Amino acid sequence: MKHPHEDPVFRKITDLVPQEFTKALAEAGTGLWLWDIKADQLDLSQGMIHLTGMKELRSGHRMDVLHGLMHPEDIETIQATTRRLFEGGKRYETLCRMRHHSGHYAWANTYGSLVTDDNGEPQYMIGIVRVRDELTRAKRDLRHAEDMAKLGTWSVDIATDELVWSQGVYKILGFEPLSFQPALDYAQKLRAKEDRAAIEGLINEAVKEKYPFEYRTRVPHTSGEEVHIKVNGDVEIGVNGEPVSYFGTVQDITSDVRRDEQIRHSQKLETIGKLTGGIAHDFNNLLAVILASLELVKDDVEDSEVTELIETAIQATQRGVELTASMLSFARRANLAPQSLDLNSVVQKIRNWIVRTLPQNISIETSLQDGLWTISADPGSTENALLNLIVNARDSMPEGGQLTIATFNINIDDDFVSQRNEKVTPGRYVVLTIRDTGEGMPADVLKEIYEPFFTTKAPGEGSGLGLSMVQGFMLQSDGTVQVFSEPGIGTTFELYFKALSTGNDK
Template sequence: MFAFVLQNLTSLLLAGVLVYVVYASDRLRNKRPVQQMLLGIIFGVMVMSLGMNSISFKIIPTQFDAKAGPLIFAGYLGGPIGAVIAGACGALYRYSQGGAAVNIGIFMNLATPAIGVAVYYLRPARNWPVTSKSTAAYLMLALALLHIVPLWYLSRVNQDPDAHVIAAQVAVGFASIGVLSTLVTWQVLNYAFRFANVTVESADSVKKLDLAMQMSGMGMFDQKKDSLGPFFDEGLMSIYGLDRPAGQVLMPEWEALIHPEDLPRLQRERQQMWQGTQTLNKTNFRVQRSDGTLRYIRASWIADLAKDGTTSRIIGMHADLTDIRDSEKLLQDSRNRLEHIIEKLPGVALEVDGTGPDGPKLLYISPKCHKIWGVTDQEFYADPSLLMKMHDPDDIEKFLKVLYESFETGEPIFHRYKITTRDGQTRWLDYHGGTDIEKGRALIKAIILDATTEVEAQKKMERESEISRRAQKNESIGQLTGGVAHDFNNLLAVILGNLELLSDRDVPPVEQDLIDTAITATLRGADLTKNMLAFARQAPLTPVVLDLNSVVREAKNWIGRTLPESVNVETSLLAGLWPVKADRASLESALLNLTLNARDAMEGHGNLTIETANVRIDQAYIDARNEELAPGRYVMLAVSDTGPGISQDTLASIFEPFFTTKPPGLGSGLGLSMTDGFMRQSGGTVQVYTEIDQGTTFKLYFPATNMQQEQITTPEMTDHNPAHKGHKLLVAEDEKSVRETLVKVLEHSGYHVTATASGDAAFATFEADPTFDLLLTDIVMPGKLQGTTLAKALRARWPALPVIFMSGYASEATVHGNGLRPEDIRMMKPVQRTDLLDAVAKVLS
């Protein structure tokens, strides 16, 4: 009995070893059909081996064996392939043995693995080839039930009266030994599978470790005390560039590969390891391969100590860090290039982490920030809030809104804003950047460029554009005003001349009043055109050298009569004031206009101050209304009041023609525009300074002159001597109505008048009869010869010819010729009869 058990256990254990070999084999891994075939062969051999080790019992007349377990597992684990192989081996062996009940024996050798196949398909293994407890139970139950067949068969074929008892004993015996064999086989196989799985996993771990070490550039170092050199594995051989399998490397060969600069330090550290003063060590050194390439190595050492405390061996891992060092070098080179590029930019690179618990954290700002903010990068790192403190407060909310929108949309940011530098300067910055979420951090990355020069250039361009626009506007207004004045003055000349002719007749007093009223209205119309020409800088000026202090002193007398006693007038006149050259009448008119405006602004109560000063402008100056003022010496005349001031909206329009804040009927809106035109025509400018509830100051800037002030002489009154009557006058005027009126006025005064409609006709008339005593001509006429060119042509042949020029357009004389002489008289239409006759008499005398 003991021998039977021992022999069967040995066979089963041998089967387990063979199964372990099958499942632990790397070549057979993931090849289930091959494994199942081999299992069938192993179990088939075991079946024949177990069949040889049978046992009999005295009470049961048959031989028992333990081959049921291998047969049923051949079907369950080997599947159909294993079942066929093992079943065939068992059946052939039973057939070869012969004896009683051969048929039922062959049947049981074939049916038992078939049951295993059935369970294989009915309860497939979740973790094949491991068999679970429940599956083992099913297999043993099925095997027990299978023995009903031999029980039935033996009871039928045996004629003995106790045949059914004997059959039952045989069936129970085979079932019991079969179940026991199945249980033992199940345990042996499970242990085999577990050991195989451990072996496979260990082999996988070793391979993974080897692969990881190879892929990570690592190798193992092992040196025993008193050995000729260390042991290098294949990884370490590859690192050192040694083309040979793992093995020992002699010390001289190894040390020859160490970089000469690192070898002394490495030898000292290894000596300390061997002496036991240091058991753990990490060090970096360089290896120079035989092909000349340089590798960077990090070595981690550990000393294995003997019982006496001395070092018996040194084990270590060497890691090849060359790729990391090369990457670090490339990264550093990239950073250096980037910093060089950033240094050349007219701005600063910036990176901020917006998710810090203590507020935004400044990660990077380029050192050039000192040139923009006047703050060093280290100061910004110490206090990042300086960026916002120096940001324009009015722009911070808008800037933060742009940042938040960028986080939501991912769109890039462009924002222009201004800062106040540490020294108080204002700079404009262009923010080019974006936002990103990296590893849960909200990052802000930007390049900030200094746009101050661009903004200033843009503002300058806008000022120049505004100057150009105003110049074009003034030119257009001037052309329109000049054209209207020319035509309107001609109309007024006809009206005034005819009214004055009517006034010379004996008319009833009532009609004379009507004529006088019409003459007054005509003269007011002439004043209106003169004011319009003043705004257009085309008024007929007679500039003389003036002392503004004298003008102010004389004007103070009549200014006082225009102001109520509740307005206090003060003057502050600079001694040694430079002389200026200006039209006195226009100057007095401008001073009167500013005085009356001040009176109205103060509503009759307050202080009015008139002051003068010398001003020197060293470089080109653009005034507050975008008008350029050339460098030089200027004399300032200022008129200040203590009124309510002028609002910004009103300030932009006060010099526009016909603009007024006064009620209807109390102001024409031409006063300031006329003053402005007069100043610009005189080469100066007018400036206004105002504060709400404080008052307003108008400053007139006149170019200073080096000429001496002329003595003012009283003009002699011209006597309309009858001796002048009878002279021959030649009139050239293209407007028929004006020409007829002139002829009537002159003939009524006793002159002989010949009138022509153009300069060409006048030249032909004079050439035909050169006995005319005087030429009276308009300046602008149709034809080849204008007024000035007509006078020039006639004087070329008759130099002594006196000429009187008439004009309805202030700039005609300067635009169309240079035929005027200093002694020539130029008259502005409409001309009153008395002024015309005085001029004729003066020339003829």
């Protein structure tokens, strides 16, 4: 008598197929399976153990066996195929990946037949599995190639508009492979809006004329970022000489596009820097002559009105000297005189007198770390950089707000460098942060802030070289500058100075 806690009796392959037959199939590279639908139990032949090399493979609850035997991404394919058969489909056939004891997955064809009782009720399914070694190797190599090249394949049936993607396309967009069935209109709407009409025209013309095509566009990623892609396509011609489908590849070229943009930006800055540096040096020499001459003339003039005019000219000339200094800093050709500095002392010095010049509706706070490491930097340029950022913070808070200046020590590692895409060497740094609660900057403005002569201020209120000067000074000092901003929230600048020593590191 059967114990009440034991599994119920279910049909096994040996109940239907002689053992000698299953053994012959195993030697031919074919395995058998039987699914007792009422008991929901799956029985596997010895041929399946032979195919997989997994001696521990056992019969049992259908889903338990499938999860132990098949690739997780292919379970839904098996389920969907089974549903179609139960809904009136005439064939049960799958192409899925099956586990092998070596750790690899082997591609296998599965065929099955549904057996019903006299009332048409499903009783069990019996089927065979045949490993496709050549397909396994080809698909494995193709998948590895897609991953390495950030590539995917696709095809569109012209008669039905059915679109098929490879797993590589799902990955490019940030989706789980085979997580949904893409529709053609969905794929078309993924393209950048301004590119859609031109791309559709290009594809329609290519299909009509039966020639290959190529285009580039941007598509959204599930992370919220945009991905730059390159699509290559061709047209398949049917037996009657007419197009039956078009197909091709899609490749993620985001890193290439960003690298090219960085190269172009660096080349542009280098060209502007050379031009600016040359002009600034010559202009500085002219200003020195003008300033010296004005000072001499001032000493010999007694008329107060003329003296006042000379003073105005001297102030304008000094403003020109400051502007050329900013231009030289931007061009990274300023003559810096680095000294051992305590950033806390610099901040305290600036704070003591800047607080008197800020509007009353702006409060200023400092948070200075004790035991701050010393840095090596040009004192005047360091103060100018801090003043520049304070003035910008002030201008961004016309209705008032809070300005916070802080310092702290930080150890920068390789992960920090790669995550922030910085060209600084890992090590010890001292960070100077200037944070405001002002208007903030949108992303399109944030991309331009270091561009020479770019400014959002009204004409006559800014040269557009302030932030370029700060960036140039930091790079010339083997440091870097980071900025974070959000409209309506405020802006934070972080200046990273390389530490000279650990100082009073605790």
